[in-house]
Amino acid sequence: MSIPPPGFVTPPNRLLNQKKSLPPQAHLLFNHVSEEIFNIILVPLIQGPLIQAVRAARQSQELIDSLKRSMDSLRRSIDQVTAALERIRVANPKKSDE
Known part of the structure; x- marks a missing residue:
């Protein structure tokens, strides 16, 4: 369902077509009210919260x-620092006390 820009009003002839995408509860309402009331009042009331x-x-x-x-960027940075520290450790081995 595409989201219309703020302030956009759906043309009445498209509202009935949109009832197919409404939740099942809306279809129950549609069965009990006239098509005109559904299109003018209920569809916008249902669509507003749905769009939000x-x-x-x-x-x-x-x-x-x-x-x-x-997080991926942070992991890459940590991997780079770890690799740099390992290169420093290998290049400067600790002298053993012999």
């Missing part, structure tokens, strides 16, 4: 992806 939930989920996923990239 989709936006929040997308933002959460973007945050998770960003955190994963940061």
Whole structure:
């Protein structure tokens, strides 16, 4: 489901087509009210929270992806530092007390 820009109003002729993508509870409502009431009142009421939930989920996923990239970068940095320390250790072995 694409998210319309803020303030966008779905044309009434498209609302009925969108009822197919609404949750099952919305279909129960549709069976008890006229098509006109459903299209004008109920679909926007259902769509608003649904769109907000989709936006929040997308933002959460973007945050998770960003955190994963940061963790990967941190791991690479740690690996580079560990490798550099190992090279220093090998190049400067400790002198044994003989």
